Amino acid sequence: MLERSRLKQLDQEYIKRSEVVRQVEDQIARVRARMDRVRHKVAVMSGKGGVGKSLVTVNLAVALMERGEEVGILDADLNGPSIPTMLGVERRPYESTPEGALPAVGFGGIKVASIELLLPTATTPTLWKAPQGAWDAVWKGTMEMSTIREFLGDVAWGALDFLLIDLPPGTGDKPATIAQWIPDLDGTVVVTMPSKVSKLVVARSIQFAQMLGLPVIGLVENMAGFCCLTCGAETELFGRPCTEEELGVPILGRIPFDCRLTLSADEGRPFVAEYPDAPAAGQFREVAAKIKEALELKKTFFDAL
Amino acid sequence: MKHFCCRCHVYMDYENHEPLDEGSLGIFFRCPGCGHRIALITNPGETMLVHSLGVKLGGGPVEGEPLELTRITLRGSEGREGPLWSAEAKQRLERVPPFARAMARQTIERYALEHGYREITEAVIEEYKGQMGALG
Secondary structure, three states, X not given: OOOHHHHHHHHHHHHHHOHHHHHHHHHHHHXXXXXXXXXXXXXXXXXXOOOOHHHHHHHHHHHHHHOOOOEEEEEOOOOOOOHHHHOOOOOOOOEEEOOEEEOEEOHHHOEEEEHHHHOOOOOOOOOEOOOOHHHHHHHHHHHHHHHHHHHHHHEOOOOEEEEEEEOOOOOOHHHHHHHHHOOOOOEEEEEXXXXXXXXXXXXXXXXXXXXXXXXXXXXXXXXXXXXOOOOOOEEOOOOOOOOHHHHOOOEEEEOOEOHHHHHHHHOOOOHHHHOOOOHHHHHHHHHHHHHXXXXXXXXXXXXXX | OOOXXXXXXXXXXXXXXXXXXXXXXXXXXXXXXXXXXXXXXXXHHHHHHHXXXXXXXXXXXXXXXXXXXXXXXXXXXXXXXOOEEOHHHHXXXXXXXXXXXXXHHHHHHHHHHHOOOOEEOXXXXXXXXXXXXXXX
């Protein structure tokens, strides 16, 4: 009969030689090796759906690219992937190479990884195979995390200045778990719109991010008023703008509503590049500049420590 | 999970695994001391749990195709290499009344897949129509 103390010793020995632990460690190392070549990792999140998070991500990427940065976007919204459409790379299959899966290269050279590029049609929902249909819901969460891990570790991102991660909406476990998979995440940008409901939800997601130790770089208020295309006059659309005091984070920019934002996204031609003189394009550039500034400042603080 | 031989006080070695039924596996271990073999039978849920972690049974190198796990487990991804539509073919599809367009698209895509076409061009549509005409 084995003694309890011997079993305990064997248990420790087992952990050391566990193949599962080793393989999971290998996966983490692979993600880290890829992400080490990315200078800044920024997650874009919103507590609420429909506020234009993906559209902000794409235009922010273009604004950063215009500043000479190498940019990639990881479309982590696995159930509502829209980044490839907005960058004109819908349904471009990944090419497998010894270096990894080559990301699609969208407008202006922006690299994109998205589940959309693996789906057979633009309208196919993201569903996972399981031994029986009833297992689907059980595995969904685990499979989604594995996919994000593969996007981080298997995609040949190369050297990037910025990787923007378009997180799924909500304050559930998904955005948090995804964010925690990204090593050395610099921070999150929160997108909202000026309605009371949206602000409340966003305030919750800011707190949520802070509780998880994810630094919030600032907030982007989308659909912040309407800017007349003829005379340039601004009109409030949904309500009073957000203030820094209300939410406790810096406001990085207020993007005025412009119907061309949606139209250009549908055509895969980002607004910032298509209408460089529009007020909304100027705001996107300002947001990009402030993010860069915040990250440089953060680096200065760390260097000074 | 490891198995331990209580007689020899050593860990058993993984030997191999075999699929038994839809999703279930038989995983075989042998004691390096006395040679005693045991089999662990997994149910589909347990198999899927290991699978979803992206680890391989029995260990060994984890190198595989990039995005392998996602490609294997995502429904419909095996059809990802399915036909694309040329611009002209898309225009032809637009001629179909909206209520019947989805059905027409699916039918032609299925035809293209069955005949090994990676892209649906006007020529493929003509070929399909020709065959349908011959049948009718």
